[in-house]
Amino acid sequence: MSQLKKYRVILAGLVYVFLSVVLLDLKNEIPEAYFDASLYLQFVPSLLKFITTLNWVVLGFAIVLVLTALFGRIYCSTLCPLGILFDLMDRIKRVLTKNKRLRYSYEKPKTVLRIAFLVIAVGSFLLGTTALVGLLDPYSNFGRINSEMIKPVISQVNNGVASVLENVDVYTVKPVPVATPKLGVLFYTLAFFCMVFYLAIKRGRLYCNTICPVGTLLGGVAHFSLLKIRITEDCISCKKCEKVCKSQCIDIDNKTVDNTRCVACFNCLQDKVCPTNSVVFSRKKLNHKTERNG
Ligand code: SF4
Numbered sequence: 001m002s003q004l005k006k007y008r009v010i011l012a013g014l015v016y017v018f019l020s021v022v023l024l025d026l027k028n029e030i031p032e033a034y035f036d037a038s039l040y041l042q043f044v045p046s047l048l049k050f051i052t053t054l055n056w057v058v059l060g061f062a063i064v065l066v067l068t069a070l071f072g073r074i075y076c077s078t079l080c081p082l083g084i085l086f087d088l089m090d091r092i093k094r095v096l097t098k099n100k101r102l103r104y105s106y107e108k109p110k111t112v113l114r115i116a117f118l119v120i121a122v123g124s125f126l127l128g129t130t131a132l133v134g135l136l137d138p139y140s141n142f143g144r145i146n147s148e149m150i151k152p153v154i155s156q157v158n159n160g161v162a163s164v165l166e167n168v169d170v171y172t173v174k175p176v177p178v179a180t181p182k183l184g185v186l187f188y189t190l191a192f193f194c195m196v197f198y199l200a201i202k203r204g205r206l207y208c209n210t211i212c213p214v215g216t217l218l219g220g221v222a223h224f225s226l227l228k229i230r231i232t233e234d235c236i237s238c239k240k241c242e243k244v245c246k247s248q249c250i251d252i253d254n255k256t257v258d259n260t261r262c263v264a265c266f267n268c269l270q271d272k273v274c275p276t277n278s279v280v281f282s283r284k285k286l287n288h289k290t291e292r293n294g
């Protein structure tokens, strides 16, 4: 595993665990400060908070934009819990099916669809409603998956265990409150979860590169990022890098990478992928091995 991919996976794992612990707080004991910290680098919550408070302290979204301008969409591979959940679902599927190989290939961008969702999200916000933004915001959707689907199940299991233990006079597990689900929200969350589950295991990051307005916005910034995945002239067109690209954005026929869709997962930089080391993450297009080494 390339060092970049290794660090990305570790960071994404830490972020995912931290956000899940905060959202799955069964006893509602986690202090407010942890909630604020968990939202700081979440793009939409941070941006909305800034717009409503005009407080410079909540500039997490600006940090995300700067990171994107420097390194591309690393937000989508390390900080967005929904994006990390996509990778987790795909990983679990491959472990369960014992199919460890990725088999993607280049696909043309769905530019009209991407822009349409972004316009819908921004337009509805400008018209004074945050409801549509809430339905499209990745953090809100991840929050609903946890609060509407996962938390009630864990709470019921906890209470079941607590009641069994109480019968034998063991009181180490305390019962926790279980919120009554709102059917409309639960139905939407289940439908959303099924959709992203299907897309994650079948099409990698298709959701991220068609529907998510945050992905489209960050993609626009990433197009001009300082560092990018690039293909050098040493490429022998074996297309192994295309196969591991979950964003389906490496076009080996034209030796280009669509950086608006690249989610900086660094799969293509892994040691065993490219036989000629022709995939690089660099500031400028490198041509020959000599140039890379020198
Ligand atoms: S595109 Fe959207 S859902 Fe996907 S990782 Fe990026 S912010 Fe998250």
Ligand code: SF4
Pocket (backbone or CB within 6 Å): 229, 244, 245, 246, 247, 248, 249, 250, 257, 261, 262, 263, 264, 265, 266, 267, 268, 269
């Ligand atoms: S080009 Fe594809 S495989 Fe490479 S980092 Fe970007 S999304 Fe990942």
Ligand code: SF4
Pocket (backbone or CB within 6 Å): 231, 232, 234, 235, 236, 237, 238, 239, 240, 241, 242, 252, 273, 274, 275, 276, 277, 278, 279
């Ligand atoms: S894996 Fe390397 S050699 Fe093969 S197509 Fe990709 S860049 Fe070219």
